[in-house]
Amino acid sequence: MNIKRALTALLVLPFSFHVSADTAIEHHGFECADAIVNVIPMLGRGNNFPEFLINDVETELKRQNKHAEVTSLTCDGKPELKGTTKPVTINGETKSSLSSFTATFPLTVLVKEPKRTVTLKVNHIYFVDGMDSGTPQKVTQTFQVLEQK
Numbered sequence: 107m108n109i110k111r112a113l114t115a116l117l118v119l120p121f122s123f124h125v126s127a128d129t130a131i132e133h134h135g136f137e138c139a140d141a142i143v144n145v146i147p148m149l150g151r152g153n154n155f156p157e158f159l160i161n162d163v164e165t166e167l168k169r170q171n172k173h174a175e176v177t178s179l180t181c182d183g184k185p186e187l188k189g190t191t192k193p194v195t196i197n198g199e200t201k202s203s204l205s206s207f208t209a210t211f212p213l214t215v216l217v218k219e220p221k222r223t224v225t226l227k228v229n230h231i232y233f234v235d236g237m238d239s240g241t242p243q244k245v246t247q248t249f250q251v252l253e254q255k
Contacts, residue, residue, distance in 0.1 A: 131160055135181035142185055142209070149209060149232045150245035156181070159211060163230055166249045167217055178216035182227070186210040192238055205238040227253035 136156040139146065143155075151158040160179050167174045187209050191202035208231055215226045231248040 131164065131176050132178040133160055133180070134178070138181045138184050139211070142187060145187065145209070148207070148234060148237075150234060150243060151232070159230060162247060163213065163215060163228075163249070166247075167215070171219065173220050175218040176215060177218050177223075178214075180214040182212040182214055185212075194238070203238045206233070206235040207237070208233045225255040226251055 133156055136159075139155065146155045147153055151162070156179075160176075163179060164176045167176055187207060189207040190205050192205045193200050194203040195201075211230045213228050213230055215228055217224045217226060229248075229250040229252060231250060233246045233248065235244045235246075237243055
């Protein structure tokens with residue numbers, strides 16, 4: 107499978123993955139998420155950030171190409187948060203309730219393939235929906251490739 111063709115597609119992923127814990131991937135720059143550390147558990151991926159993000163990226167690349175090996179992951183900037191609210195009425199007073207939000211992590215991923223090494227600029231996006239419904243939230247991921255070198 108041509109990795110360039112596979113990676114240029116926008117992919118929506120279910121949120122439960124596991125990659126072997128013995129995989130050692132260099133990671134840098136994740137202090138960029140320090141300002142949103144209290145929001146990260148709302149992503150539905152646990153509290154072990156950045157490990158779950160590294161795992162999610164590695165899992166997606168392995169899904170696309172079983173020979174791909176992520177060797178390095180760098181957070182390129184502050185994650186972008188966007189939320190959607192809905193009006194709710196409590197005791198006759200209308201307030202806003204957070205109903206969904208996205209967290210976008212800008213990343214550089216170094217991927218070793220059998221015959222070459224590829225550098226990808228990606229956005230890894232988590233979308234949390236149904237926060238105001240009283241039922242379990244739905245968490246999806248999008249792996250968006252912006253550039254490949």
